[in-house]
Amino acid sequence: MSWPWDELGLPGPAGLPDIRSAYAQKLKTTHPEEDPEGFQRLHAAYQEASRRARRARYAQTGPEDPPADRPAPPERRQEAPGWDYDELLEGREAPNRPPQKPEPQKPEWNYDELLKGEDAPPREEEAAPEWDFERLFAEGEEEAQEARRRRLEDLRHKNWARYAPQARQRRELDGEDAWPAVLAAVRTLELLERRDAPPAQWRRFLDSPVFLSVRADMDFVFLLEDFLSQRPDLSPEIRRAVFDAYELQNASRYPAYKPLYRLLGVKRADTRRAARAKSSWRNAWRGYPLWRKTVLVVCFTILALFFSIGLGVNLRSAQAERAARQAAERWTETAPQWLEKDFGEPFVHAASQDMFAPAADPDLYFRASPYGERSEDWPGYQTSYPGILVKRALENFAGERGLDLDLAAYSRETGDAPGAYLLNLPLLGAEEDVSALGELLEELSRQEWHQVPLNNPRDESEYRVREPVKYTVFLCHKGLAFYEAPSDEGFDTEEARSLYAQAGPALCRWILEQSGLADRHLGEGTYVLQDREAVEIGEGTFFQVHGVDKDSGEIRVQYLLASGGGALFCVPREKMDGVRSVIDLYRGTPRTLELDKLGLVMVTDQVPGE
Incomplete structure (x- = not known):
């Protein structure tokens, strides 16, 4: 190929x-x-x-010989002439109206052949013509062509902005190549209109290659607009045929065709009608049986119902989010003012929506969120600021005294305050720390901010109820608590010191009970464990617990726990008199216990096995 x-x-x-x-x-x-x-x-x-x-x-x-004789042309047109659209594409004129019969002394010419560029020789019995009609017709056609060209140039200049950039560039480079096809189509339009061709002939032209080759050519569109504007009385059938020809390529989608559609008198209803006529799904729908249409309608109805429900939910959710966002914006402006009025110091809004901090300490984050309406008996918000102040005070106390402070029941998220504080103390020598802690908690309880509104009031009558900040302080050794003080009950310093003095023996009993050593040594259910005073052996201090027979009251085993809580010695009563130094405590069998919370405990057992 x-x-x-x-x-x-x-x-x-x-x-x-x-x-x-x-x-x-x-x-x-x-x-x-x-x-x-x-x-x-x-x-x-x-x-x-x-x-x-x-x-x-x-x-x-070879060239066709002209017929020897032609009948005289009819006086009136009986039917529309046929058109050779290939010749029009080549730039030759379509046949015009037949000329009037010449005078008898002048030769008769076939003008149809002249328009095609061929001459018809005179009949044999007549003399040769005196005039060169071929030259005259060519000159007339050249003048008409030049007039059309000038008209096209005017239309191009007038409508130049309607060209797309790539179309303008193409026109500048090879615009003249399409001129013969445009000229042929325009001449055909003029001949169809001049001969009053019926709509069927127009539709035949609109389906021909002559029109199809230039249908989207903007030069032809300009000339077609000019043709229509000069013929307002063109029949609606013909205008409709032109509209149908252009709508086959969806010309209504392109802005460049809007002037042409206005001249054709096209309405939106016509465009929609044409789109419906070309719609494949509409044509398919018409061919469906009734049962299939019913099933499709029911399915689409159900889908539309679900879509409407989902859309309604989304709209309500969007409205709620918008309302919440607007409320949050108002809150970030209102909260610092209320906080300053209630706590007596300026505050600033931090990064997130409900996060704030004192202006004097911008790293001390706390939460504050709106809750209810602000009134004389209710602040209108809930905040973790009092809990954050307690947390900072206890952390500073533990840091100054070198104590281990563990925060329990605490999310550890920024701005949250813990619900419990576990203060780990050594088993000896922390009596002053216990007293100082009691003084600190007493001082905090007297602060105005320490009394806060009820967290979750059930009704307006509870808005006036105020209570201390909710938290609990535990005194512990290695996580094992021996005293707890809820904030609403207060810290009893005397009780805390008394329980602290008993913490060593209590820890020893706990080890014996959890490990099962006492049951193995004394027999399950046959003994009681009694606390005794701490003893000094060598340079070490040991907490003492006696395993006493329940029936006789006789001391059977003495248990000694080192003051550090990590070593336990099990000594029979009869051997205890021979213990003079720490070395004597290590004469038994060593073993290791691993207990929850407490960890590893070294055991030296001198009690004989069963």
Whole structure:
């Protein structure tokens, strides 16, 4: 295959009918506005293929001899003339009205043949014509062509802005190549209108390659607009035919065609009607049986119902979010003012919505969120600021005294205050720390901010109820608590010191009970464990617990716990008199216990096994 046949989709040289058919088929998929370069290549291939087909036909048949005699043309037109659209594409004129019969002494000329560029010799019995009608007709046609060209240039200048940039560039480079096709189409329009052709003839022209080759050419569109504007009395049937021809390519989607549609008198209803006529799903719907239509309608109804429900939920959610966002914006402006009024110091809004900090200490974050209406008995918000103040005070206390403070029941998120504080104390020597802690908690309880409104009031009558900040302080050794003080009950310093003094023996009993050593040594249910005073052995202090027989009251085993809480010694009563130093405590069998919370405990057992 070679050009131009491959461009038209033909296997090789073909006749004019096959060329026209292939060209019309290609035009359906090659839109001039969307693919101008492809359209130019297709049109050039069509012209070249047509020329080669005519040359081949001429070489086979030779020039046709004119008929010897022609009948006189009829006085009135009986039917619309046929048009040779291939000749129009080649730039030759379509047949015009037949000329009037000449005077008897002048020869009779066939004007149809003259318009095609061929001369008809005079009849044999008449003399040769004195005038060169071929030259005269050519000169007249050149003048008409030049007038059309000037008119086109004016229209181009007037409508130049309607060209797309790529279309303007193409016009500047090869605009003259399309001139013969545009000229042929315009001449055909004029002949159709001048001869009062019926709508059927117009539709035949609109389906022909002459029109299809220039349908999307903006020069032709300009000339067509000019043609329509000068003929306002053109019949509605013809205007409708032109509209249908352009709407086949959805021309209403392109702004450049709007002036043409206005001249055609196209309304939106016409455009919608044309779109519905081309709609494949509408055509398919019309072909469905009734049961299938019913099923589809029910399915779409159910889907629409679910969609409406989902849309309603989304709208309500969006409205709620918008309201919450607006309330948050108002809160970030209102909260610092209320906090300053209630706590007596300025505050600033931090990064997140309900996060604030004192202006004097911007790293001390706390939470404050709106709750209820602000009134004389209710602040209008809930805040963790009092709890944060307690947390900071206890952390400073533990840091100053070198104590271990563990925060329990605490999310550890920024701005949250813990609900419990575990202060780990050594088993000896922390009596002053216990007293100082009692003084600190007493001082905090007297602060005005320490009394806060009820967290979750059930009704307005509870708005006036105030209570201390909710937290609990535990005194512990290695996480094992021996005293707890809820904030609403207060810290009893005397009780805390008394329990602290008993913490060592209590820890020893706990180890014996948890490990099962006492049951193994004394027999389950046959003994009681009694606390005794701490003893000094060598340089060490040991907490003492006696395992006493429940029936006789006799001391059977003495248990000694080192003051650090990590070593336990089990000594029978009869061997205790021989203990003079710490070395004597290590004469038994060593073993290791691992207990929850407390961890590892070293045990030296001198009690004989059963």
